[in-house]
Amino acid sequence: MSRLHTKLATLKMAGKTALIPYITAGDPNPKATVGLMHLLVEKGADVIELGVPFSDPMADGPVIQKAVERALIHNVSLDDVLEYVRVFREKDAETPVVLMGYLNPIEAQGYEAFANAASSVGVDAVLTVDMPPEESKGYLEALQQANLDRIFLVSPTTPDNRLSAVNEKGSGFVYYVSLKGVTGSKELDVGDVARNMKRLQQSLNMPIGIGFGIKDGATAFEMAKIGDAVIVGSALVKLIEANQSKGSYDIHLAIGNKMTEFRTALDNADALKRSGVEYELV
Amino acid sequence: MTIDFSKYPDEHGHFGPYGGVFAPETLMAALEQLKNEYELVKNDAAFLKELAEDLQNYVGRPTPLYYAKRWSEHLGGGKIYLKREDLNHTGAHKVNNTIGQALLAKRLGKKRIIAETGAGQHGVASATVAARLGLECVVYMGANDVVRQAPNVARMRMLGATVVAVESGTKTLKDALNEAMRDWVTNVDDTFYIIGTVAGPHPYPAMVRDFQAIIGREAKQQALQHENKLPDVLIACVGGGSNAIGLFHEFLEDDSVEMYGVEPAGLGLETGQHAAPLCKGKPGVFHGNRTYLMQDKNGQILGTHSISAGLDYPGVGPEHAWLKDIGRVNYVAVDDEEALQGFRDLTRFEGIIPALESSHALAYATKLAPTLSKDKMIVVNLSGRGDKDMNTIAQIEGIEF
Numbered sequence: 002m003s004r005l006h007t008k009l010a011t012l013k014m015a016g017k018t019a020l021i022p023y024i025t026a027g028d029p030n031p032k033a034t035v036g037l038m039h040l041l042v043e044k045g046a047d048v049i050e051l052g053v054p055f056s057d058p059m060a061d062g063p064v065i066q067k068a069v070e071r072a073l074i075h076n077v078s079l080d081d082v083l084e085y086v087r088v089f090r091e092k093d094a095e096t097p098v099v100l101m102g103y104l105n106p107i108e109a110q111g112y113e114a115f116a117n118a119a120s121s122v123g124v125d126a127v128l129t130v131d132m133p134p135e136e137s138k139g140y141l142e143a144l145q146q147a148n149l150d151r152i153f154l155v156s157p158t159t160p161d162n163r164l165s166a167v168n169e170k171g172s173g174f175v176y177y178v179s180l181k182g183v184t185g186s187k188e189l190d191v192g193d194v195a196r197n198m199k200r201l202q203q204s205l206n207m208p209i210g211i212g213f214g215i216k217d218g219a220t221a222f223e224m225a226k227i228g229d230a231v232i233v234g235s236a237l238v239k240l241i242e243a244n245q246s247k248g249s250y251d252i253h254l255a256i257g258n259k260m261t262e263f264r265t266a267l268d269n270a271d272a273l274k275r276s277g278v279e280y281e282l283v
Numbered sequence: 284m285t286i287d288f289s290k291y292p293d294e295h296g297h298f299g300p301y302g303g304v305f306a307p308e309t310l311m312a313a314l315e316q317l318k319n320e321y322e323l324v325k326n327d328a329a330f331l332k333e334l335a336e337d338l339q340n341y342v343g344r345p346t347p348l349y350y351a352k353r354w355s356e357h358l359g360g361g362k363i364y365l366k367r368e369d370l371n372h373t374g375a376h377k378v379n380n381t382i383g384q385a386l387l388a389k390r391l392g393k394k395r396i397i398a399e400t401g402a403g404q405h406g407v408a409s410a411t412v413a414a415r416l417g418l419e420c421v422v423y424m425g426a427n428d429v430v431r432q433a434p435n436v437a438r439m440r441m442l443g444a445t446v447v448a449v450e451s452g453t454k455t456l457k458d459a460l461n462e463a464m465r466d467w468v469t470n471v472d473d474t475f476y477i478i479g480t481v482a483g484p485h486p487y488p489a490m491v492r493d494f495q496a497i498i499g500r501e502a503k504q505q506a507l508q509h510e511n512k513l514p515d516v517l518i519a520c521v522g523g524g525s526n527a528i529g530l531f532h533e534f535l536e537d538d539s540v541e542m543y544g545v546e547p548a549g550l551g552l553e554t555g556q557h558a559a560p561l562c563k564g565k566p567g568v569f570h571g572n573r574t575y576l577m578q579d580k581n582g583q584i585l586g587t588h589s590i591s592a593g594l595d596y597p598g599v600g601p602e603h604a605w606l607k608d609i610g611r612v613n614y615v616a617v618d619d620e621e622a623l624q625g626f627r628d629l630t631r632f633e634g635i636i637p638a639l640e641s642s643h644a645l646a647y648a649t650k651l652a653p654t655l656s657k658d659k660m661i662v663v664n665l666s667g668r669g670d671k672d673m674n675t676i677a678q679i680e681g682i683e684f
Contacts, residue, residue, distance in 0.1 A: 057461050059461040059570070078581035078583075079582070105583075105584070133308060135295065136303050154308035158313065160315075181309055182469040183465045183469065
């Protein structure tokens, strides 16, 4: 069983919602990433989602676009990202790491070469934004053979008939894109997410993480009540942008505080769930 | 040749290893809906009749196939004919496609259309059909292109479109496409995305090709009328590749017809400052399809350079990628200087001011024509007119504007 699968199963048994923070590798500079990863774990991350910089992040909003641009000033490549994971693993053998990015850097390496390299440094799963199940022949087999989980996205517009492909080809968890939009955009409609989650929970055979648009503890609390994992990205990356000129101490302080806000919200939601108190979905 | 070109792409949008649907999940349902709707209308007599009437009465088709006699005689070789797409309403071939997609948008009940544009011709063509159908229109354009194609920006705004200057990345066509995709992901319920070239996720490459293929169908008839034979050579410029595939497609199974797709070599292929993925790039996945791309060894998309905004794009339609690999079409490149000379030549010899994009095809004709005998017939796709390029040209030639 994979490290990711084990982690999510253990949390579920304990009645806990997984907190999955995202940062872009190499943002604000290559030296910062491994330290930030350890900080995220220290502040309550259960899984880390590490963004692979790509020149044209067409599914991302302005916050993550700028993070990618900061990383690409330093020419951060997929190889560099794998190196950060290798160094991270020297001190952390437990926290699963998911790579999130776009297909072309993986195409440039070749599916098998990439999968083997990623697996050997301690990557656990791969989420490729522009790789739907329909096109995943070759990619899927390469990841499978290297024991990497394959995470696919599901959105409010995904029709029921496509969910079976996600069940069949995905593993680890399903990333539910909670709104129609890019990362970090507008307000989440909690009721809308809850209605869609009911449909997804009936059809999907693995844990569901909710991401996109979760910017504070209050929203994270609502999402934790209905999802298995909560994914936060732009809310953290924004703090890197705001504090980059001040240096790593201030970045760590700001990210640490925000992570505590999210962790507390999830713990509160979990306590509520465990208490058995009936709560109404909005 | 034994290939049945009408069988491509396959039902999943693949041209051999190229094409496909590499799109964010939020768009998959909309792409599926578009594919199904397009399958319905492409054989629907009522739709095709409406399209044909619009092309005739609103666009002004058929466009002439004009024998450029003085220029041909000057070059002293094959006879050059120009397919006059510059005479279309709005000044380029782009409108052939926007008319078709706008009719589809109307059928799907969409109230809002968005488009990306490089030179602004597709933006103008989109704003035009939006005005005619009473649809809201937002056009994304790289901030650099907004400056160098100012006349077209003014035209779009007069037509009632909102032009958004895209400041991210290299501030050219690829960034405009990224931004349009982000808009579409956000507003997918009420918005129709009119892609202007034969790239993007399936069904766009096939659909845009089909709407542009009227260029080649007309050219074939007209060649038979003028010369009582098929052309010997076809030449068209290739950015995303919609005017080229529009001319070529009808002739793919005619083995005797040689075809040249002309990419922009910018400051020179050896300088890296160009936009010629077929000549110098390698395959990858970008903007929803697998195709040849300008990219570095890490798979990052490279910035491009061309004097013509409409060719300034690091990818190319997947059908071209496949036609290159199977050897059916020759892909070549001419640089900024050569394109400018093509521009000057046509202007002075024929009294036709071509777009800088089309000038690349003309420049290749000036190289090729003298090597051919006088009985050979060359058809160059004159994909657009040069009014939009007056600022750029005036600056280069030192003409007071």
